[in-house]
Amino acid sequence: MDALNKLSASEAAARIAAGKLKSEALVAACLERIGQREKDVQAWAFIDSERALAQARARDREPRRTRLHGIPVGGKDVLDTADLPTEYGSPIYLGNRPSCDAACVAQVRELGGVILGKTVTTEFATRHPNKTRNPRNLKHTPGGSSQGSAAAVADWMVPLAFGTQTTSSIIRPAAYCGVVGYKPSFGLVNRAGVKALSDSLDTVGTLTRTVPDAALLVEELSGAPVTSFDAVPRMKPRIGFCRTPYWRGADRPTQEALEQSVPRLERAGGKVAEVDLDGEFARLVEVQVTISTYEMFRALAYERTRFPDLISGHLMDRLLGGGLVTRAEYEEAQAVAQRCRARLDDVFREYDALLAPSAPGEAPEGLASTGDPVFGSSWTVLHGPAVTVPAFQGPRGLPLGAQIIGPLGKDGPTLLCAEWVHRALCS
């Protein structure tokens, strides 16, 4: 029998429902794993073990509320928590204690889940790295910005963790650490109490080890219908293989892994065809920079004006760049995004999902960079659901992801396609 910390949330929920597992034992197993590994991985900004265990015991004394009942969840440290510090990965907020919980944190608690602690974020969920290491190889970055959540889930410290994505901050670290990253449709998970970067792009999502676990957390929060994965073996999805306009930014092993997956998906029953997204789609990385920096210049106005010396050089450069974006340039970028969303709607009349790279390659060595977000930013701008599943291995033995992108608002069907692809490529 697996150690309890290795259970998926769905399996743990089933055992809790059957009276075969106590939340306290599950939480204790996760805490034990953290105790063993945290010195190396450094995935957590704050843990209050006693508080987490007390919550678990309280849940064990109650009737089960939802599928989240008794399940430990990691909260990225850009989510406000009233009972744990919230530092946003910035020295400006050392010891900061918000006056309330973020909506998604309060909802997890209401639904019976146990907030295990706060996972490490890069500076304000941007690119300046923090301390977390890749549990697959400690010399490599786990990616960012949701680096603590990706590493903690990959290293069996917690089955579910929140991430946030404005560029590629869920997809990239999930791919680098070899877990499932799910950026839901824009707005599906409530953002109240999440430190704001870019109002038009910021999206709360999940890091998990399985696709059904990703569905579980987001469905419980949003009230979306429960997705049944029973039909996955009989699915014959229509998949558009999309190299994207940034294909040359992917390394050769990544390109080959994706190209070689096409016949395997066809053998598994999928209908795969190539989809070229050209024209204005090639502008989406630039569009994402224009939109996000214009908005970040304003969203971080307090920090930028009061504590410029406590902001990293990299972030300050981006903020000041955002200050130079004119309103007309910003509106033009939003117009391009809107046109590309409409064109993508047409693409999804022919395909159930698109398949694309999750990152340019394996996690880079060193902790000075969190890697290149180029394969996330377009899909973030387009607002639809995106899921990365660990599907391949690179030449250095580190994981590579396959990214599945679906139509805006069709998160359930997209998660089903992602699970289908995951099984087709990993069985």
Place this chain on the structure above:
Amino acid sequence: MDALNKLSASEAAARIAAGKLKSEALVAACLERIGQREKDVQAWAFIDSERALAQARARDREPRRTRLHGIPVGGKDVLDTADLPTEYGSPIYLGNRPSCDAACVAQVRELGGVILGKTVTTEFATRHPNKTRNPRNLKHTPGGSSQGSAAAVADWMVPLAFGTQTTSSIIRPAAYCGVVGYKPSFGLVNRAGVKALSDSLDTVGTLTRTVPDAALLVEELSGAPVTSFDAVPRMKPRIGFCRTPYWRGADRPTQEALEQSVPRLERAGGKVAEVDLDGEFARLVEVQVTISTYEMFRALAYERTRFPDLISGHLMDRLLGGGLVTRAEYEEAQAVAQRCRARLDDVFREYDALLAPSAPGEAPEGLASTGDPVFGSSWTVLHGPAVTVPAFQGPRGLPLGAQIIGPLGKDGPTLLCAEWVHRALCS
């Protein structure tokens, strides 16, 4: 010569630019007016006079930064401020001191403005009233939720104040107090650090005594081009008179005032025709309730679960109603909103702006209700700019507003139309 507290922001800015006015004198005049009247009007949640005067003196020692330099601004108490308490109109947050300023507050300070204090809000910017009275008649409500901002501006306490609108929280109090209320296009003013209610609807806007002052504040924050009002006398706008599907909810004096304004606008050179928004437009008030309560149930999850006894019965009923909205109902409501936005785009091919009621009538007597928001909520859902100007007087001698609604993203032209209507009806 007028007292300094009666200057518009635009006039004060011109005098400051010309070296003829000191910010300290302007701020002192506002504080003096507040000292005289606050006992009756109760527009302010927090004022720190010494801090405001110190900021003004600091600005007076510096070169002028922008048009906002040295201008006092009121911040609604749902905007976080690090140096003043922020209570969101709720006993849950008595004495709450956030760790940073809201983006719009930090921007005002960066641009040289002086945050005079925090104006009173209803409970979390919803309908449960707070203490402010209507300065036109203290026995009447000032409306809500931006009640302190509307009353303070109407009573010559400050020339500019922030409001927020999720239903009709700028338009209604502005109309009731006889000032200009401007709800910009969705997203034009950054929302970071504003207590969230409804992510799809919450909009930061302004309460002012003149339309150019509304333009001034929002243009400086957003970087939108400066609107010149010089051409207003020569404008011949095409105006759609829109009774809206809720016309029967307006009282007879309001209906007559609007109907009788049509020939006056035509005499002033406008082309006015009736526009019927029927079909799905009639569902928008219900759509606004569905969207906002689904989102509020989540956004206020912490307060709802931890402090249910400190939430008003009215708000708790709305929150619990939101908990019953299914995801499918929410998505259907968003789809109706989207279809109506597309249909409105067609309407605006023929009209520069629509003219509609701002509220059902004069401000109701008593402080137990903030009045009916029915004439605001549709336009909030539709996301375009809306401006109310004080245009008429009701039978009890209280002001009635005329609401001008423009195409999404066309805030400058809409403000010009609003100014044209204001002059046509008030000259």
